[in-house]
Amino acid sequence: MLATQGLMKSFGGLIAIDNVTFEVERGELSSIIGPNGAGKTTLFNLLTGHLQPDAGNVVFKGKDITGLPPYRICRLGIGRSFQHMNIFPRLSVFDNVQAAVLSREGKFTKIFAPAKDMARSETIEVLKTVELGTKMLVPAGLLAYGDQKRLEIGIALALRPALLLLDEPTAGMSPEETAGIAGLIARVVQYQGLTALFVEHDMSVVFGISQKIRVMHLGRIIATGTAEEIRADDEVQRIYLGEEL
Amino acid sequence: MTSQALLMQLLSGLSGGMLIYLIAVGLSLIFGTLRVLNLAHGAIYMLGAYLCVWLTSTFHQIPGMFWWALLIGPILVALFGGLVEVALLRRVYGWHFMYQFIITFALILIVSDLTRLIWGGGFHSITYPWPLKGNIKVAGGTFPLYNLFLVMVGVSIFYGLRALLNYTKLGKVIRGVTYNREIMSILGENVQGVYTVVFMLGCWLGGLGGALATPLVTVSLGMDMTVIIQSFIVVVIGGLGSLTGAFIGALILGLLDSFGIIILPQLAIAFGFILMAVVLIVRPYGLLGKREYD
Amino acid sequence: MTNQQTTIHPLSSPIYKLFGRRWLWAASAVAILALLPILVDTSWVSVLCEILILAVAASGLNLLIGYTGMISFGPAGLYAVGAYSMAVLLVQADVPFGVAFIAGPIAATFVSLIIGWFCVRRTAVYFALLTLAFSQLIHTIIFKWYKLTGGDDGIVEIPVPEVLFSIEHYYYFALACTLGSLLILWLIVNSPFDKALQVIRENPGRAEFIGVNVRKYQLIAFAIQGFFLGFAGSLLCGFSHNVFPPIANWTESIHIIIACLLGGMLHFVGPFVGAMVYILLDKFVTGFTEYWSLVLGIVVIMLVLFFRGGIAGFILDKLSAQRS
Numbered sequence: 001m002l003a004t005q006g007l008m009k010s011f012g013g014l015i016a017i018d019n020v021t022f023e024v025e026r027g028e029l030s031s032i033i034g035p036n037g038a039g040k041t042t043l044f045n046l047l048t049g050h051l052q053p054d055a056g057n058v059v060f061k062g063k064d065i066t067g068l069p070p071y072r073i074c075r076l077g078i079g080r081s082f083q084h085m086n087i088f089p090r091l092s093v094f095d096n097v098q099a100a101v102l103s104r105e106g107k108f109t110k111i112f113a114p115a116k117d118m119a120r121s122e123t124i125e126v127l128k129t130v131e132l133g134t135k136m137l138v139p140a141g142l143l144a145y146g147d148q149k150r151l152e153i154g155i156a157l158a159l160r161p162a163l164l165l166l167d168e169p170t171a172g173m174s175p176e177e178t179a180g181i182a183g184l185i186a187r188v189v190q191y192q193g194l195t196a197l198f199v200e201h202d203m204s205v206v207f208g209i210s211q212k213i214r215v216m217h218l219g220r221i222i223a224t225g226t227a228e229e230i231r232a233d234d235e236v237q238r239i240y241l242g243e244e245l
Numbered sequence: 246m247t248s249q250a251l252l253m254q255l256l257s258g259l260s261g262g263m264l265i266y267l268i269a270v271g272l273s274l275i276f277g278t279l280r281v282l283n284l285a286h287g288a289i290y291m292l293g294a295y296l297c298v299w300l301t302s303t304f305h306q307i308p309g310m311f312w313w314a315l316l317i318g319p320i321l322v323a324l325f326g327g328l329v330e331v332a333l334l335r336r337v338y339g340w341h342f343m344y345q346f347i348i349t350f351a352l353i354l355i356v357s358d359l360t361r362l363i364w365g366g367g368f369h370s371i372t373y374p375w376p377l378k379g380n381i382k383v384a385g386g387t388f389p390l391y392n393l394f395l396v397m398v399g400v401s402i403f404y405g406l407r408a409l410l411n412y413t414k415l416g417k418v419i420r421g422v423t424y425n426r427e428i429m430s431i432l433g434e435n436v437q438g439v440y441t442v443v444f445m446l447g448c449w450l451g452g453l454g455g456a457l458a459t460p461l462v463t464v465s466l467g468m469d470m471t472v473i474i475q476s477f478i479v480v481v482i483g484g485l486g487s488l489t490g491a492f493i494g495a496l497i498l499g500l501l502d503s504f505g506i507i508i509l510p511q512l513a514i515a516f517g518f519i520l521m522a523v524v525l526i527v528r529p530y531g532l533l534g535k536r537e538y539d
Numbered sequence: 540m541t542n543q544q545t546t547i548h549p550l551s552s553p554i555y556k557l558f559g560r561r562w563l564w565a566a567s568a569v570a571i572l573a574l575l576p577i578l579v580d581t582s583w584v585s586v587l588c589e590i591l592i593l594a595v596a597a598s599g600l601n602l603l604i605g606y607t608g609m610i611s612f613g614p615a616g617l618y619a620v621g622a623y624s625m626a627v628l629l630v631q632a633d634v635p636f637g638v639a640f641i642a643g644p645i646a647a648t649f650v651s652l653i654i655g656w657f658c659v660r661r662t663a664v665y666f667a668l669l670t671l672a673f674s675q676l677i678h679t680i681i682f683k684w685y686k687l688t689g690g691d692d693g694i695v696e697i698p699v700p701e702v703l704f705s706i707e708h709y710y711y712f713a714l715a716c717t718l719g720s721l722l723i724l725w726l727i728v729n730s731p732f733d734k735a736l737q738v739i740r741e742n743p744g745r746a747e748f749i750g751v752n753v754r755k756y757q758l759i760a761f762a763i764q765g766f767f768l769g770f771a772g773s774l775l776c777g778f779s780h781n782v783f784p785p786i787a788n789w790t791e792s793i794h795i796i797i798a799c800l801l802g803g804m805l806h807f808v809g810p811f812v813g814a815m816v817y818i819l820l821d822k823f824v825t826g827f828t829e830y831w832s833l834v835l836g837i838v839v840i841m842l843v844l845f846f847r848g849g850i851a852g853f854i855l856d857k858l859s860a861q862r863s
Contacts, residue, residue: 048748074750082748088741090805099738103750108735115731159749282664336844342664343610347800348843350793354836362830474675474789481668515679522672526657529665 001026001195002078002163007046007056009219016042017053018219024163024197029189031206032199034216035239040199041083043216044167048080049073061162079161081152083168083199089141093132096140096151098123100158123158130154130184146177150184157188164189166198170205178202182209207231215239253386254503260392262499263399264458269476270402270491271450277486278423278443281334281345285352287473288360289448293322293455294464295360298369301459311374319452326448330441338440353473357466369464391460398457402450403492410488419443423486478517482524484534493532572714576707584706590818591710591717592774597798597810598724599767604796605804606733607760608740609659612667613674614795616654617765619681619787621647621772626694626782627687636700640773647769648762650677655761659754662743671789678787693783697776713774720767721811727763728807736760768795801842803849812851 002024009017016039024030032040045051047058049070057066065073074080088096101119102108127133130150135143140151149169156164169185170178182205189196200206206213207227215223215236223233230236272286283289300314307313329352337345372378373391380387410416422429422439430436462468479498483490498517505513524531576584600614621643628639654673658666681688688694703709727733735756738746747753776782785791794817802813820838824831846853 050744069752070747071750071752074748080748082745086742086745088738088745090741091737095734095737099734100749102731102734107731108751108756109732111730111732112726113731114729115734116729118731155745155749333840340847341610342667343604343796343800344843344847346612347793347797348840350797351836351839351843354832354839358830358833358836362833470790477668477671481672485664511683512679514683515676518672518676518679522657522669522676525661525665525669525672529661529669 030212031210038216039219077162079156079159080165087140094136100155164196258500258503262496266495268454269479271447272476273491275447284349287469288356289451290455291469293452297456322452323445323449327445330444478521484531487533490533591713593814594811596771601810603764607736611670613670615791616674616677617647617768618772621769622776625776643773644769648766651765659757695781803852806851809851
């Protein structure tokens, strides 16, 4: 589904991404972990076109997407949720998700038709999936943090992506909320046949739901494997010195 | 065109640019630290000019009154600026820049009417002050002594501001607040006070510019309008928030005005705007601007 | 978060609640507007025309600043392009009134596409300053191109058809044009296209990543704004029978922006209300004091400080609060 080859990216003199090559298979639910500064978000930004790589390429469903602008990559089927609040605060929850649906359906070019009830059933479907069905009319900016994250995922889902990239979906959440989101991701991947790749710090989520884990450090992928393999890996242990795996 | 005439145009452009700098630097300083685009800066300039003319003509018996006016006038303007900052401006820090724009525009309305209220709507002018009457011989031609004086003042202000910002404690605090307001207030610095001081300094500079301009321009209502657009152009070309940039930008604009009238008199006025647009299109941060004003 | 609630109005809730009532409000407003010339002095009808013209301009501008979140400091330039295009065609090219009238907005749209292409590449302050630069360039061109525009003398005695010569008749013409414009704008702001604009306003980065080509939509919004500004310019030309360079100056831009702000940028009727308030305020204040700039300045400051959501915003807020 997704493959990168020799990705390189530096900022000034600092090498952020150092020769990253990996593949994501269709239907896979995998994660990327690593200490802060390992380059995880930068990698995502390279995948989604928010940054241009200095070298290497990104291939999605057999097509080279390196250097395409983000809106084109999105239309090709990659959805993403962002680490920092990335919703539309003054629009209602309903409008937030509806916008994504309308975009996907190419309805944004319509000028002379009322938008209020367009794609209503599908929007409500998505809202129910992320458990925000009861909060449809609330302005997104007024939601609790955990709900905003759900909304984020909802917006990404509404695009019906083939590949879903989630950047720290459970950051800052309580254990209950975290478990809820993790369960949501797992369910969605299974029932909608998505491929998902997420970046996480919360090990319970990582080891709980991902089939494959990649460990990044200083811009490189230093280990790839299942939960047991990663846990047993000496180098990974060394990097996360002292941390409970 | 003879080289002598060329030199004259050059000097004329430089001294004109220097006056523009003296006016625009206050705007640049205020934007750099307070992040406010003060549309009323032209009105501040106008206040400075009116005060200077009024003081000079009212107390004309006192020898060298112009110089006293130069001293007193801008200070009065600065005090007025301080009042405005405390009463009004500090409520809108952090608001969208559009609101600040409208509020400073409203200030223009208020200040220009206050000016009319106090001094009436006539035209005023004063002559070159002693000892700067007359011309000096330069490269075979003559050049007004006063304009040379302006160049000196401009350069002094440039270095003076630099010294203030880099070598004094106040300057360090100002720079700190410019770059990171939150950290400075956590460190116990009186950020609000610094803002007031900077605004007053900016107004002082604007008022000084107005006072210095009085022997050269006609002092009347409406002088604020042309000046503010010029100052905007300078600040954009030089780079938002950069004082050195304002200096260079002003000189460029002065030279452009001076030579523009000779090369293409019809379009001379447009050169400033064209340059402003080109800078914004090609390199929005200007010559020396910083990247963070987005 | 409560701070956000009082000053930023959620677009969905009050409108859903007011649905159904809106048609009543709109119909009564139209009826009142249609009857006004009978009830008031001729001089007031002239003021009403001014209000309508500013309302069209401000409503067009608001598509850009209120709905797409892009602050432009240069609407006057496009407004003047509309007015001058019509004036030049009528006086110098002897074109029929209807054609010249439509040429205004078309020319303005054309110019705004060119200017907009450059401007949308920049964000926030730089975008605003660039629109200002272009607007001043237009002002300079109008001022200097004596042969075409009459420069400082302006263009006077512009021929207007007999039927539109009287103020009352022109008022009804302007009213029809205004209602037509507002209708089109209403359709636009309720369409999916406008949803794209709103997501761009709320979060351009995120909008990009739900597949919106942000620059393209910004440019289209800019062009639509240009169309309505030019339309207002044409209305102005027909109303005053003359055009002068000051209509292209940045001070004119400020008037249009103030109308949007005073009325409320996040509501459809905001600009109309703002135009009404601003012009009535201006006339009223000019009437009783010589120092109307001073008073106007103070009032504008008060309104901005205390009614940040605009007057329409304030009223709608109160209404929806009453309902709940």
